[in-house]
Amino acid sequence: MAAVDISAPDFKEAPYWWEAAPPSKAAVPALPDRAEVAIVGAGYCGLSAALELRRHGVGVLVVDAVRIGHAASSLNGGMVAGSLKVGHAELARAFGPERATALLEESARCLPFLENLLEREAIACHYRRTGRFVGAHCPSAYAGLAGRVETIKRLTSADAWLVPRQRQREEIDTDHYHGGMVAEASGALHPALYHCGLADAARRAGALVVEETPVDAITRRASGFMLRTSRGVVEAREVIVATNGYTGAVMPWLRRRLIPLGSYIIATEPLPPETARRLIPRGRMIVDTNRVLSYYRLSPDGTRVLYGGRASFRRATAREAAPRLHAMMVSVWPELARTGVTHAWTGNVAFTFDHVPHMGVHEGVHYAAGCQGSGVAMATYLGHQTALKIAGRAVAPSAFDALPFPTRPTYTGDPWFLPVVGSYYRLRDWLERRLAA
Ligand SMILES: Cc1cc2nc3c(=O)[nH]c(=O)nc-3n(C[C@H](O)[C@H](O)[C@H](O)COP(=O)(O)OP(=O)(O)OC[C@H]3O[C@@H](n4cnc5c(N)ncnc54)[C@H](O)[C@@H]3O)c2cc1C
Numbered sequence: 001m002a003a004v005d006i007s008a009p010d011f012k013e014a015p016y017w018w019e020a021a022p023p024s025k026a027a028v029p030a031l032p033d034r035a036e037v038a039i040v041g042a043g044y045c046g047l048s049a050a051l052e053l054r055r056h057g058v059g060v061l062v063v064d065a066v067r068i069g070h071a072a073s074s075l076n077g078g079m080v081a082g083s084l085k086v087g088h089a090e091l092a093r094a095f096g097p098e099r100a101t102a103l104l105e106e107s108a109r110c111l112p113f114l115e116n117l118l119e120r121e122a123i124a125c126h127y128r129r130t131g132r133f134v135g136a137h138c139p140s141a142y143a144g145l146a147g148r149v150e151t152i153k154r155l156t157s158a159d160a161w162l163v164p165r166q167r168q169r170e171e172i173d174t175d176h177y178h179g180g181m182v183a184e185a186s187g188a189l190h191p192a193l194y195h196c197g198l199a200d201a202a203r204r205a206g207a208l209v210v211e212e213t214p215v216d217a218i219t220r221r222a223s224g225f226m227l228r229t230s231r232g233v234v235e236a237r238e239v240i241v242a243t244n245g246y247t248g249a250v251m252p253w254l255r256r257r258l259i260p261l262g263s264y265i266i267a268t269e270p271l272p273p274e275t276a277r278r279l280i281p282r283g284r285m286i287v288d289t290n291r292v293l294s295y296y297r298l299s300p301d302g303t304r305v306l307y308g309g310r311a312s313f314r315r316a317t318a319r320e321a322a323p324r325l326h327a328m329m330v331s332v333w334p335e336l337a338r339t340g341v342t343h344a345w346t347g348n349v350a351f352t353f354d355h356v357p358h359m360g361v362h363e364g365v366h367y368a369a370g371c372q373g374s375g376v377a378m379a380t381y382l383g384h385q386t387a388l389k390i391a392g393r394a395v396a397p398s399a400f401d402a403l404p405f406p407t408r409p410t411y412t413g414d415p416w417f418l419p420v421v422g423s424y425y426r427l428r429d430w431l432e433r434r435l436a437a
Contacts, residue, residue: 006322006340008342013318014345015074015265016265022069023067031213031231035236036058038236040242041062041242041244044379044383045368047062047209048117048381049386050387051205051387052388060206061208063210064211067211068196071246079132079186079376080187080377081374082110082152082183082185084374088101090355091356094356113380126189126193126300127188131185132183134286136181139178142178145181148183158184160183165178171281173278187285189300194376223235239366240383242369243369245348245349247260251367257406258351259415261349263373265306265345266306268329269339275335276304277302322341351372351373359386359398
């Protein structure tokens, strides 16, 4: 990939979000010898579990390999999804129609759950229920959106509607798409402010959060578990692994079931306010139906375009990926061809082979992961559900709990096949767009 040549003079290879919420530099507290529950991973999932466990009086230690701010929960797009990406038919084929319905109904509860959490904990993170526009990359994709509208309306109390191409500019100032769909149950927030706010809430509730402490191994003992970390050993009665797209040797069984994938975002330099307002008139979150999808939005202050996507299926730096993202953005809005990029960054998401997030227990260790790049609400929710289960407070089992969790023979967690699969998907998207042109 060519070096970035669209960079603004103040270009940074760092998340735009760090301007308002830079990673903490506070001293790291000492690691205790034991904890009632030890949580590996201080993303939304681990911190949400910690907060809920503390609300039920359970002692909690959260350990993370890096500083809060350096992993997916601080640097994502901040787009809050209101449902799963998978349709009822696919879920029914995998899990049966009843479980499929339960999964979709429960996934629709994640957004109101997050909204209540933000309000209860007074987390100021520019949250707004914006709704989401899904642009169809070809006519058959537009036809397919009708089914999604029907499922959303049937299984949730939220509204959704099709937007034909003639009316598309009411949502986005482009002819790039062949119409689209609006899903009302969707929101936007500042992901790093949310992450900091969640960490503060967990600490206020009494959780101990120890950063810069990778956990190397978890060993089962008669009375619980032993965690070997870079700062020493901790014993714990229960363990939750909440490592998602960064899962390594700490839980090989989970690693074999997750496909880590880099996702990339750029931020443009500030646009004239009237231009930004015209590009996305209703301020909705935008995604498209490409297999290699784009997701984008305006910054919370409404001045910049934040454009994200799978710019590379190989390990590329954010600086290397920026020109491709810029080109993708210009294909939507040619007028931004000369608009510079001030920030570019990347982080890991985790996909699963059945396209569904999972929570459960393996050999006594709790896990929750695999939000398919849509974990702002879902990872928070699954952490909460895991905590309720451990605290014995779950009213009913979650539909996401203990689903069969597939892997593939010989797969160890290194997705060597992604460049091939990604290129194939990109080619299919391109062909469909060309045929429709
Ligand atoms: C660029 C990008 C854009 C995205 N955009 C969106 C979006 O717009 N909307 C949306 O809903 N989702 C989005 N996502 C996905 C979302 O960010 C994730 O689903 C969510 O943050 C997952 O939270 P988590 O707590 O499960 O994992 P993470 O936030 O990934 O946290 C896992 C933590 O585990 C730690 N860890 C791993 N191994 C160890 C170990 N051995 N010892 C100690 N700690 C360890 C890691 O350091 C990390 O901090 C995006 C992700 C990326 C990367």
